[in-house]
Amino acid sequence: MTQLEPRDPRRSRGSAVSAEGGEPDRGIRWLRNIGLTVAVAVVLAAVLRALVGPVYLIPSGSMEPTLMPGDRVRVNTSHEQGQGLDRGDVVVFDGAGSLAPYRSRTSLDRALEDLVVWWGLGARSDVYVKRVVALPGDTVRCCGDDGRLEVDGVPVDEPYLGRAVDAGHPASSTQFEFSVPEGRMVVLGDNRSDSLDSRALLGAPGGGLIGLDTVVGTAEDVVWPLGRRGALDGPAASAGEGAR
Numbered sequence: 001m002t003q004l005e006p007r008d009p010r011r012s013r014g015s016a017v018s019a020e021g022g023e024p025d026r027g028i029r030w031l032r033n034i035g036l037t038v039a040v041a042v043v044l045a046a047v048l049r050a051l052v053g054p055v056y057l058i059p060s061g062s063m064e065p066t067l068m069p070g071d072r073v074r075v076n077t078s079h080e081q082g083q084g085l086d087r088g089d090v091v092v093f094d095g096a097g098s099l100a101p102y103r104s105r106t107s108l109d110r111a112l113e114d115l116v117v118w119w120g121l122g123a124r125s126d127v128y129v130k131r132v133v134a135l136p137g138d139t140v141r142c143c144g145d146d147g148r149l150e151v152d153g154v155p156v157d158e159p160y161l162g163r164a165v166d167a168g169h170p171a172s173s174t175q176f177e178f179s180v181p182e183g184r185m186v187v188l189g190d191n192r193s194d195s196l197d198s199r200a201l202l203g204a205p206g207g208g209l210i211g212l213d214t215v216v217g218t219a220e221d222v223v224w225p226l227g228r229r230g231a232l233d234g235p236a237a238s239a240g241e242g243a244r
Helices: 013-020 023-052 077-082 107-118
Strands: 055-057 072-076 090-094 127-134 139-142 154-157 176-179 184-188 215-224
Touching (some): 055 215, 072 077, 077 215, 090 184, 127 139
Antiparallel strands (some): 055 072, 072 215, 090 215, 127 184
């Protein structure tokens, strides 16, 4: 009769399974690797944010051809609340209550959304990126006889539109005129035919004027994708002599 060998008390059942199939060990290693990858990603995101500042994802084509969907832009927060803005700046602002309705969000919702935005992996539904075309004291209208915007009666060149502007192809198909009071600005998307901006609020409370206190900062350059990396043009909306 075959005799059974005595069980080694130092061997656990778990180690026997692990030795034969290796599944528990592989699972533990897999979880450990995932955790390490996430930790490295968090550290790299923190370093990137510390070095270059906040990064925002462009979710739509409203700023084409300047910014394309999927671009990630670095934001200069020194212009927060509209400090030192110039006409032609590309501005990031909170559109809640103007272009977007106010939303009721739980603390968890806000935390998760902030984390996604912080990593540059997503975009807030109530944060917008547009071009500043008028600031306090300006009167801006569209359009002049030559199809261009006019600020204080002076035609404005807008090379960032990436197309010809003339009487037959005006800077905006929607006619408007804004006299901008203190603490307000007028913003338009570079893709004038497909942009939700100040023109969408004509006749609404506030009349399309966006509060300077909603400004998060200005978009300075594209940091991703690598093929589109580069600084955005500075204040590019230029007007003739006599303009503010």
